[in-house]
Amino acid sequence: MEIKDLQYLINQGEGLRIEFKDARNSVPSSFYETVVSFSNTDGGTMLLGVDDEGKVKGIDETAEVSLTKNIITALNSRDCIDPPVYVQPFCINHPNGKVMVIQIPASSQIHNHSGIIYSRDFESDLDITKNQQRLSDLYLRKRNFFTESIIYPHLTMADLDDSLFEKAFTLIRNNKSDHPWLLANKEQLLREATLWRKDFQNGLEGLTLAAALIFGKDETIQSLLxxxxxxxxxxxxxxxxxxxxxxxxxxxxxxxxxxxxxxxxxxxxxxxxxxxxxxxxxxxxxxxxxxxxxxxxxxxxxxxxxxxxxxxxxxxxxxxxxxxxxxxxxxxxxxxxxxxxxxxxxxxxxxxxxxxxxxxxxxxxxxxxxxxxxxxxxxxxxxxxxxxxxLRFVNLGTYAASFINWLELDEKFNDHLKSGLAGIELPSACFDYTWEQVLLQLVPSWHQKGTELKSLDWYENQVFVENEIKKVPSWHKKGTQLLKKKNWYLMGILSLCSLPIAQSDLMAAFDYKNAKTFRDNYLKPLRESGLIVFTIPEKPTDPDNKYVVTQQGKAFLGGLLNKK
Missing domain, CATH: 3.30.565.60 (Heat Shock Protein 90)
Structure with a gap:
């Protein structure tokens, strides 16, 4: 994780999967409750050294080693968290102080802290120990979702390969010589890693599918799967x-x-x-x-x-x-x-x-x-x-002149398009293609994905088969000849959104007069399909808002979503 990733998390604020803890030189009192609630729900990230308002205050740099050690030790103790949770805290140097990042994965188990079971609800850690309905729902969700945790009562240690345990211990030792699992024997390792578990709803107990996949003999794995x-x-x-x-x-x-x-x-x-x-x-x-x-x-x-x-x-x-x-x-x-x-x-x-x-x-x-x-x-x-x-890189900017002429938009947008198209990656197979070959790659891909995105209302009677495309006069020179009008508008808007652009400029590019119709017929479907977004999404009515293509939109425009 880099500082830009950290700042992105801070900017999101606290929520279902992000928690800030104002800590200097000791583990906050509510830390372990959040660990359990994240593990029991969808996982999440804790940032130590950030207050509730998202202001970075930093941890005491002299306490980094002791904080890390105390967290790892506590999370591997069943007296604190049961079953244990293994994490690897790390620190990022923010301009306002050092922030400790602890990423808690969603678990296939139900964890408790000092006997209390917590679940995450928006930005709160809720005690659900005595809430039978929520506990039942949690057990059912875990059991149905994480198939790696399926228990096989008749799977035994004899079905596992002893040499793989030795290989695993060697790999762990080479990577982290003080890893707590190195102190365990085979059976302890399986229990501490939750590869041996008990389902408290149906009473089953034993080795799991994950245990067989990591340590199983070949015949064991082939018998199960x-x-x-x-x-x-x-x-x-x-x-x-x-x-x-x-x-x-x-x-x-x-x-x-x-x-x-x-x-x-x-x-x-x-x-x-x-x-x-x-x-x-x-x-x-x-x-x-x-x-x-x-x-x-x-x-x-x-x-x-x-x-x-x-x-x-x-x-x-x-x-x-x-x-x-x-x-x-x-x-x-x-x-x-x-x-x-x-x-x-x-x-x-x-x-x-x-x-x-x-x-x-x-x-x-x-x-x-x-x-x-x-x-x-x-x-x-x-x-x-x-x-x-x-393994080879090519982008739409390589063909900018041909693509811009093909779009037939006002020349005043040429510089905007040239810059934006350089950020649209094409399939690497297009590395040495001519413009005509690129277009024959793109049009079928646009049609295939466009018809799947129902909110686009993509015109289905679009020519998209190579032999049919080549029958259209000037197919590689004029987009208005090849693309049906609705589809041409959509692809033109998406191309212009390769860099942030205002609605007024988009309308000017097409000499379109009715703002509401333009928004309802084209901008709204592109947004609902996840192809473009506002530059200020939290303030959709902000007059400074512009539209910009998403990663999904870039992949759509570059023909990377073709299933072939």
Whole structure:
């Protein structure tokens, strides 16, 4: 996390997943109540050294080490939090003082502090210990959502692989020599990591699916999840099949799965180093440590679909079955990270393979432009989660002159469009395309996604098949010839919103006179579809408000949402 990410959290204010604590040199009295309420609800982030009004006061720098130690010790003690919660506090140097950040993941368990169960309700930690209805709802939600916590009463220690415990202890020791799990034996480790649990609603007790996935013998995993597999393929020359692959597909434990996928990436992608402060950093490792780790940590393991990592000449695409929280593009600045398998994630963090919640998106966005200059990753949250890592970078600005002429808008907007289009990334396969080839890529993608976004009211009788497009006179020179009028308006507005722009300027671009009709027919549908937003969203009637494209809108405009 960087200072801009910290400031973004502070600007949001306290709420369901953000809590400020004014602390100098000791742990605030309400700290552990909030830990429990975050764990029991949707997870969240605590900022120590920030008061209730969002003013940074900072913690006492001399107390940083003792604060960190006291928090870690307390959260690993069942006398304080039961079951224990493992966190890794870290500090950010804000201009007004040092802020300690504690990210609490949502848990598959129900936690209590000193016997009291708390739940998060907006910005409050509520005691629900005696509220039977809310407790019942909480148990049901946990049991139904986190499939990693499914208990298998007949799964025993004999079904686990002893060598994997030794490998796990070695990985943990190499990453953090004072990790509290290093003091545990195998059985204690499973209990402390909540891989052995008791369901207090139905009385079942035993090892969980997560335990089998991390430590299970291959035959154990295949017996529990007969359809589960992970594929790794290289498709550069033979794009219909493969040039190389992990053979046979991986149906093994998650530790070896991660190591084998990383080795496959290292085999087929080049190293690239750069100096970060005074350290030499391997960019390939930084990026794919996160990407591969996230694919494993966030997968829905009860799905029969496979996880696939495919390397082509222009990109790396990773897909895996998923339980989505929403559908669409993840904005690296505005998203709320949520672990899909919190107990599996705890182990990957202990191994040093993942960092704090949300680090995968943030770090990949940070390091990919250094590995592939100008490029940014794409993360699509859907029933199948998709990660796209471009290996070549091309943006719509490369074709700005052709695109601007094609839009046929007033020339006074040319400079605005040239600057804005440079921020619209195209599929990396377009790297050496002509303008005509790019357009043949974009129009079908716009139509496919436009018809899915019902609030857009996209005109469905739009020509979008290549052979039909080429029959339209001047199809690559005049957008008014190729796009139906409603669709042309939508794409023109979206293009102009590539940089912040006022409604009056948008209307002038189309010589449109009726503000209400323009807003209702075009701006409102684009906003409801998540393609554009106000620059001052908290004050929609502010006269200084402008419209700007979102990450979803950039991906739509650049043709990155095409399912092919």
């Amino acid at each position: 007969p359809a589960y597999k992970v594929e790794g393929m290289l498709r550069k020359e033979n794009i219909d099949r493969y040039d190389d692959r992990i053979n046979p597909p991986l149906r093994t434990n998650l530790i070896d799965t991660y190591l084998d996928l990383k080795a496959f990436v290292n085999k087929h992608l080049p190293e690239k180093f750069f100096m970060e402060r005074d350290q030499r950093v391997d960019l390939r490792d930084k990026i794919f440590r996160e990407v591969v780790g996230n694919a494993i940590v966030h997968r829905e393991y009860t799905s029969a679909l496979s996880t696939e990592l495919i390397i082509t000449a222009s990109e790396v695409v990773i897909t895996n079955p998923n339980k989505p929280y929403f559908h669409g593009v993840i904005d690296p600045l505005g998203f709320n990270p949520y672990p899909k398998n919190p107990n599996i994630r705890k182990f990957f963090t202990a191994f040093g393979w993942t960092d704090e919640i949300g680090s995968g998106v943030r770090n990949t966005n940070k390091y990919l432009p250094l590995y592939v200059p100008g490029a940014h990753p794409l993360f699509l949250e859907n029933d199948t989660f998709k990660t796209v890592i471009p």
